[in-house]
Amino acid sequence: MPSSQFHLSEYLNTAISAARTGAAILQAHSLRRSDLVIDKKARNDLVSQADRDAEAAIIEQLQENTPQFGIVAEETGGQASGAATWYIDPLDGTTNFLHGIPHYAVSIALVAHEGTYVQGDxxxxxxxxxxGVVYDPNREELFTAMYGVGAWLNEHRLGCSQTESLSEALLATGLPFRDFSFAEQYMPTLNAALxxxxxxxxxxxxxLDLAWVACGRYDGYWEMGLAPWDVAAGTLIVxxxxxxxxxILHAEPWPRSGFIYAGNANVAPALHEMLRPHVRNR
Structure with missing residues (x-):
């Protein structure tokens, strides 16, 4: 696909519109959380009607505006195809949402595939x-990024923090909550970080952890056992x-396996060095 046919700005606007649509559905459901039908996909792996409704609306908009791209979504699955694929998490932070904790987001990313002409020849x-689009409807914070162009929080250009060392860094992480098979790798990393x-x-x-690294609230972040739709948008924003x-293993071009570390230019390499002795090939 020639770069002249790959319209990043149009795709960004499409993703923003879809994210806002999905978020409006989440906020409507949040007003009647006690009425939500909640299913357990696995231990501590919850899905509600809010997730499903938001995802359906997001997919409908993306398919209408970019039918040439594949779609991979948390609840309905899908597969990569075409020159690029959308990765959708309609509600990142489902457990927070279901408990009334106002810290969750819609995450939408477009991943262009090897061989695609995105910029230039x-x-x-x-x-x-x-x-990458991460929308936090509770704070009305819209984090966006476009490959080779930059990242923004609402109308303001983003930049990571300038923290120079781990000793001065505030980190974010995610504890094992669903898949505990990697806990023996994760816990030593937490013990090292404290x-x-x-x-x-x-x-x-x-x-939101990744978005907050991008805007300097956190200096670094790591987690294990995630899904590609959890990290695709945030990876680009950072x-x-x-x-x-x-x-973490530097085995993939972006952390689609869900073992991820991120940080500013100083903290990221130091964080990786801290993690590396404890993480083995999967």
Whole structure:
């Protein structure tokens, strides 16, 4: 696909519109949480009618505006196809949402596939997130990013923090809550981080953790056992804000396996060095 036919700005607007539509549905459901039908996909893996309704509305908009792209969504699945694929998490922070904790977001990313011409006349060498949108409806904070152009919070350009060392860094993480098979790898990383850093926070939304790294609220972040739709948008937002977001094992071009670390240009490499001895090949 020639770059002249790959319209990043149009795709960003499409994603923003879809995210706002999904968020409006979530907020309507939040007013009657006690009436929600909640299913358990697995232990501590919850899905509600709010997730399903928001996802259906998001998918409808994306398919209408970009029928040429594949779609992979948390509740309905799908597969990568075409020159690029949308990755959708209609409600990142479901447990927070269901308990009335106002910390959750809609996350939408477009990942362009290897060989796609996104900018100029050089095709991408690896699959790469090129559009990222994370929308927090409770704070009305819209985090967006476009490949090679930058990242924004509402109308303000984003930049990661300038913190220089782990000893001065505030980190975010996510504790194992659903899949405990990697807990023996995760717990040593938490034990290592506690005395080395200024503090560690666990807020319950990977998409917002990454967005907050991008805007400088956190200096770094790591987590294990996530899904690709959890991290696709946030990965690009961090990268376009001048930080780094990678697979912990550096085995994939973006952390689609869900083992991720991110941080500003100083903290990210130090964080990776802290994690590396404890994480083995999966």
């Amino acid at each position: 050089q095709p991408l060498e690896v699959d790469t997130p090129v559009i 005395p080395l850093t200024r503090g560690v926070r666990r807020m319950g939304s990977a998409a 990268r376009e804000a001048g930080g780094d977001a990678q697979d």
